[in-house]
Amino acid sequence: MAVIVVARRSFVRKFGGILINPSQEDAMQQAVLTSSRPAKIATANARFLSDLQFAExxxxxRITIWRxxxxxxxxxxxxxxSAGCTRxxxxxxxxxxAALP
Structure with a gap:
């Protein structure tokens, strides 16, 4: 995976693993929302915690979380x-x- 460094951080945003121009953001979000792959919809709008954050x-x-x-x-x-990212x-x-007694 290549890392792209941009001088103006406000010019691009990371969206679904690619860097896009803010003017393209609405089109990208609409494409994800109308995609036939529901997993992309779930990950585009959801917040996640790592095993360490969840354990804290x-x-x-953190091992107790996995067990x-x-x-x-x-x-x-x-x-x-992704291959190295589970949340x-x-x-x-x-x-x-909420379901806990």
């Missing part, structure tokens, strides 16, 4: 965003927290 939020070690995600059916499941949806975490 509930006060356990519980495999062992407990009601525990939020991780979402694989948890904040909405799933909040729903799980």
């Amino acid at each position: 939020r509930i006060g356990v070690h 519980r995600s495999r062992a407990e059916p009601a525990f939020p499941k991780p979402v694989r965003l 948890w949806r904040v909405a799933d975490i909040e729903a799980w927290e």
